[in-house]
Amino acid sequence: MLKILESTDAMKVETLVVTVFGQPGLGKSTLANGAEAPLTLDFDRGSHRAGNRQRTVLMDAWVDVEELLGKHRPLLDGQQTLVLDTIGRCLDILSLDIIGKNPKHGAPGSGLSLQGWGALKSGFAAFVVGVRALGKDLVLVAHDKEEKDGDNRIIRPDIQGGSYGLVTQISDLMGYLSMQGGARTLNFSPTDASVGKNPCGWNPWRVPDVEQRPRFLADLIAEAKGKLSALSGEAALLSAQVEEWRAKIEASIKPADLTALLPGAKGLVPIVQAQVRTLLGARVRVLGLHFDAASGAYGAVAAQPAPPPAPAVPVERETQGGAVAYCDHAEARPHIARSKTGRKIVCPTCIMEVTAADLRQPASA
């Protein structure tokens, strides 16, 4: 059955993609093993070095991944998290598969072509969608790499070319594991020195010993799901609040109606207040009002002398059948558009507010 959510409905976050990157030997794989019921897809053949080792599948080729999600899917029963260790090597293996299937996508010695990069991106995105559809979390383990960013140096996950962007985009959380003051520290915040993604607003975590807290990453992911679901709930509440204000503002006709709304608008949270202010401004323009700062109230704009009548400029619009119809929105600034079929002049007022039936044939055109 289709699950349709309105913009004002909260959405429960059920799966997450978490990227953990850092120097070799700091315990990235051990950290990943602390996720909820993990199954490690070992692309680097390094899982034997990890502490707290859990179920592991050795991956030699992309077909192993396809089979795991296909005919061997029962192996995933009871596993909540798939750990790709490392994501860099995983993408190398996917690249080889792409090149092997289509020579236009690159050559083994020279790497992916432009088309091949596109195929890598779409292939990996499809994999992530597939895993999420199974209700599983993904933990992407990556080595780190120092890169020039303008005049600065910044540490990022070591992931080839354009796929770094993809990993950044799909990751809900991205944390940098490093040694700080002699302690292993996991920082999700972006800093001048390293990238990160921190929707939970966490301070840097001191990573506990695996013996003391073997489910550290599972706890973080559970907390993140709760916080992201709460954010979605908050978003729904705020959206509903804005819609209520929209209705009140659109129902206001007199200056006093809008003035009466002002005290309530002052107490709104900034992001709702910004929306309400924009809606009020639009309504004020529609009603032709102004705000008097001295009295703190809206009032009617003093009547201006009527401008001289504009010359009646017929504005033409090509209809579907190719005939030309005319409107007389002389005040409208004609919008000139050129298509391959020739020159047309389109009246934006007509397009927005009247249908073709309202257009009239020119009396003396």
Added chain:
Amino acid sequence: MLRVSVTMLNSFRLLMTEDWMDAARFDAEVRGERAPTRQMRLGSAIHAILENPTAHAVGDLDAPGEYCATVDGEEFVFPREIIEPCLAVVELGGVAECKAALDYDIDGEQVTVVGKADRLVGNSVIEYKSKWGRFDVKDYAAALQWRYYLRLFRAARVRYHVFVIAEDEGGEDFDAAYALRSIEPFDFFPYPGLAADCERWVRAFTVYAHAHQLEPWLRSSHEAEEVSA
């Protein structure tokens, strides 16, 4: 009292971090002496179309063949193959073109940062960007725009939709001047230290503005345009 836009602070970061941006160019930007580049005008054209597609549709209103917008006297025509996938990701809820301002006290001087978001939905800021050529999420991650928007609107998230467009070389897919390569969505969130990062850049900018005697342009309505009512 100074007034500075988020766009200007973003350019200031480029001055501080990128070799290609120099002080003469940045100062000219602040003084409003630099005309928008063609790519900026293209971006403005797409933005105008996405904001009000009906007003820019050419041909049959139910199935427009093209969309056209004029920016600074130049007419840009885009085929529906570019515009319609972009329209499909444009959020319909919330409120478009919302403005906000945030005051900083920089050593006793009030500096107001002003910004205008493409759209606010719930607790999120939504931004639409057009990108010509190669897309790299790193360019956006390093930028200041999302950081200030998180602060100005006290938002929980800034979501970007980047429309990656290239001038079409072969016309393989359709006979048009431009081709949509991809649409890239990604999010940024507040983090501990965000407020301090934002204040640090305002402070650095203020020192620079005084040293380069840019105050007259930061007090005028020109600079405040982004949030003018």
